[in-house]
Amino acid sequence: MAELTSKERIQKFFKKEPIDTMPVFSGMGTVVIQAVNEMGVKFAQVHTTAELLAGSAIKSSEMCGLDAVVIPYDMATVAQAVGRGLTLYENSPDILYPTVPNKWETLEAVDIPTDFMKRARMPMVDEAFKILLKDGRFAVGAWQLGPFTLAGQIIELGLLLKGAKKNKEAVEAFLTKMTDIVIESIKHYESLGVDFLNIREMGSGTDLLSPKMWNQLIQPNLTRIFSALKTPAVLHICGSTDLIVPMMNQCGADALSFDQKNTITKTRTAVGNDVIVLGNFDPYGTMVQMENPADVETVVKKCIDDGVDAVWPGCDLWPDVKMDNIKAWVNTTREYGRKPSPAIKRL
């Protein structure tokens, strides 16, 4: 059996070409605290310079044995760039991701600077991508929040949710504006030459929105995003998704990613065997909480048996992983994933 490099394996994977074994990667953060500690820096620092961001991504994937690197780690880059500030939690002894301290209080107040891609940490993230691409050993993934989730980073989510019922036209216009931002930023990462993209419309599952509202407010914007992209692109949604799988599948993404709340067996039946399905272990419950790596092995095998094409965590890895659990994820996937998956054949 021909052995592929990590980068080749993922590139072929998204082209649905035969590969040697199942790739091990994610489209969300996979930075681990062991890598950050070895670099001798605090977690809050890795979000602030290109060298630390790229360096921690590379070191994490080296230590874990992953096929890809994905940056950035926090969801606040764009919100900060449009002027909503940043809380880094530099003095906290805990692992906390940066957040946005100030949100606009009305839709009318929102004022997006046209040069947001050049503001705050956006140029730093660009530099980090260049470092990752130059390194060349790993497939490079970029992600962006979906329009609805991004909107929730810059205005009060309650305002958006109630507005969707009471002030539909204004909310739709606002989400169109958010979609433009998502397209501008993700197309920029595409132009840098990354290997795959992930649109994380995390806050739009049916825990929050009805399928009808998803169809009206979310689906048209996601469809517009995916139609604008040439690089392989994943659609990831957290939480309850069983009711919206067919609509997610109509958005034009190259792959669909789900968290542990999704019933993958039903999803696979719904989308058929031609669609790349990714998921769906609980990152905290599996990589941090499990005491026995054999339990991780069971979880990984179940994901594969349920019908995923690659075993993805349902969200960012919680950085304080047990390295033995990571190894169990990687090794089990490599071994148990030698057989073909529904959408991807083997060499």
Next chain:
Amino acid sequence: MSKSKEEFMKALSEAVVEYDEDACRELSREVLDNPDTLTPYEAVMNGLAAGMEEVGRLYDTQEYFVPEVLMCADALYAGLDILRPHIPKADAEVKAQVVIGSIQGDVHDIGKNLVKMMFDVAGWGVHDLGRDVPLEQFVEKQLDTNSEVVAMSAMMTTTMLGMKKVIAMIKEKNPECLIMLGGAPVTKDIANLFGADGYADSAGNAVSEGIKMIGRLREFQAGKK
């Protein structure tokens, strides 16, 4: 002709379910104009709160989702703001106090605000610390107010670990204090592991569980009368 007690309660309940803020305000004012028909306390518990229970049922059966629930909550508050100042102290007797907030690192507060509403309706003393709350503030506020319950929410896996520290700090100083956890990443196992006394595993379940709690409180109050 003025409404009967039952008609008032039904109309208030329906106004909440139909997220009709204006109707809630109007009916609440009417209640105050008809003190012999029903008390403001009855209007809150058997009108507004009963409506919110129905909202909970509609949420459970996936007829309502979070946007509808938030609008129903606004309607409930529209009535509550008018009626509450007129509830005699004996009726409004604060049974307990709660310190509530979203944990440091978490800027989500929809679930927290819905649970806060549940305590508001039930007449609890509510100390809302907001969102992105430094861990020690929960402990300080609990000690300052001697609150019986501390309710914390985290919507992200990445922030929920702070809860464990807060629980340990509070339980060390005040073992009797009850801790409620909520938020998407919080499971029953995690709540147990962290030493919490109760949990709701999602913003949705916070809605559902919170509203059920209103129902239990209403039964409790009815049994007491």
